[in-house]
Amino acid sequence: MSECPPVILSGxxxxxxxxxxAVEQLAVFAALGLEYYSLRxxxxxxxxxxxxxxxxxxxxxxxQLNQQYGLRIATIGSPIGKVxxxxxxxxxxxxxxxxxxYLEEDVMRAIDLAHRFETKLVRGFSFYPPRGxxxxxxxxxxxxxxxxxxxxxxxxxxxYGLEIEANLxxxxxxVLQELxxxxxxxxxxxxxxGGNLSSQNLGxxxxxxxxxxxxxxxxxxxxxxxxxxxxxxxxxxxDEERLKxxxxxxxxxxxxxxxxxxxxxxxxxxxxxxxxLGAPGYLVELEPHLKGGGQFGGFSGPDGxxxxxxxxxxxxxxxxxxxxxxxxxxxxxxx
Numbered sequence: 001m002s003e004c005p006p007v008i009l010s011g012x013x014x015x016x017x018x019x020x021x022a023v024e025q026l027a028v029f030a031a032l033g034l035e036y037y038s039l040r041x042x043x044x045x046x047x048x049x050x051x052x053x054x055x056x057x058x059x060x061x062x063x064q065l066n067q068q069y070g071l072r073i074a075t076i077g078s079p080i081g082k083v084x085x086x087x088x089x090x091x092x093x094x095x096x097x098x099x100x101x102y103l104e105e106d107v108m109r110a111i112d113l114a115h116r117f118e119t120k121l122v123r124g125f126s127f128y129p130p131r132g133x134x135x136x137x138x139x140x141x142x143x144x145x146x147x148x149x150x151x152x153x154x155x156x157x158x159x160y161g162l163e164i165e166a167n168l169x170x171x172x173x174x175v176l177q178e179l180x181x182x183x184x185x186x187x188x189x190x191x192x193x194g195g196n197l198s199s200q201n202l203g204x205x206x207x208x209x210x211x212x213x214x215x216x217x218x219x220x221x222x223x224x225x226x227x228x229x230x231x232x233x234x235x236x237x238x239d240e241e242r243l244k245x246x247x248x249x250x251x252x253x254x255x256x257x258x259x260x261x262x263x264x265x266x267x268x269x270x271x272x273x274x275x276x277l278g279a280p281g282y283l284v285e286l287e288p289h290l291k292g293g294g295q296f297g298g299f300s301g302p303d304g305x306x307x308x309x310x311x312x313x314x315x316x317x318x319x320x321x322x323x324x325x326x327x328x329x330x331x332x333x334x335x
Contacts, residue, residue: 004264005271006322008279009312010036010074011286015298016305020048022062026069028302032309033325035070038285039117040077041297051076052109059116070326070334073117074283075161075220078110080149081125085138085169090131099145107149114158120278121220122153123161123191126170126179135169142169143182154187159277161219163191164210166200173197173210180217186277189219194254195246195289198226201234204255211259215266219274220283223312224298225252246289246298248311260319267321284323286312 011034013025021043029037039051044058054062066072084096097106110122126146129138146162153160162170162179170176176190192214197207211218227245249256263270271282288308289298300308316323 004267004321005281006324007267007284007316008036008074008281009034009286009309009323009325010038010283011305011309012040012077012298013037014041015287015289015300016302018301019043022065024302026065026071028305029071030069030326032306033327034309035324035326035330036072036074036280036283038075038077038123039073050079051113052078052106054113059113063117070330072280073119074280074285075119075121075123076110076113076117077123078113079125080107080110080122080160081127081146081162081168083127085127085129085141085145088130090133092128092131094128099148103148103152107152111152111156111158115156120158121161121283122158123163124149125163125165126168126176128167129169131167135171135175138169139175139178140182143179146179146188147183147185150183150185150188154185157278158187159219159279160188161191162188163196163222164193164214165196171200173212173214177214177217180214189274189277190214190217191220191222192218192259193222193224193287194249194256194259195222195224195226195252195287198228198253199243199245201228201232203228203253204258207253208255208258208262211255212262215262218270219277220279220285221263222285222287223249223256223308224287224289224293225249225254225256227251228253243289243293246293248288248290248308250311250315256315257319260315260321264319264321284312284316 016028017024084094087096127142129135164176227247288300290300290304
């Protein structure tokens, strides 16, 4: 068996910041020993903005701050694909945008941001089917649209990471794998997130089965965990009430120990694949939601992010997956 390479630790930096200011996000991540972060929401002096809304001046300022704090952007945490698949009133508050317009404007904006922040990875989603309808009926339309996104990404030299999440077409590992196979593009990988499954009332064995179903297409993973509340009946979609039960990754029902043990067996080939696509390696990204989560983000605070990172490191140590955090050598280099 090949020697197990280290995973690259990262996280959504907006989760760690009480005010979401750039300085707070970067200072907390540097203090935690991280060298990478994913960019989603940030305040660079003119209020909290999604990465898609940053001005040229704010982009330049953030790049300077990244150098100052010794941090690099791992992924553009875009909301691409979190819009309605069809123009149909269904009682939800999700937006519909004609896809041709969406492709030329929003998708190309996310790709441009990846270039400007010098990352190869753009996080995205698989579109909202009409609420109350079987998502499987909409797999082909979602795949057709994702294929066009992947085609643009391939042309521009970036990779589209399709995240598993409730309420979307790709709400299960089985469907995400099917989407990957239908799209069939080297510029698209999938993103596993155990907490996005256990919050659908799936237990550890089920979450592990979902991981195995999509394992061949997984390019990186998000780490959050959730403790199932038996009093909350699964109604077929995630609501805000059940998004209060997120816990560190060694305390929930997502089966992270089983998942990491299985990941270890394929980590050499996964790392090599992602490096061939221009990524620094196989990303394991914290998105813990320890103080609350929602449809478009979550919050852990600086203390919660520290708790989540230590839980992740304990679990990686336990299963024997290496990782790197900043040490005195990094400090000496920055003197």
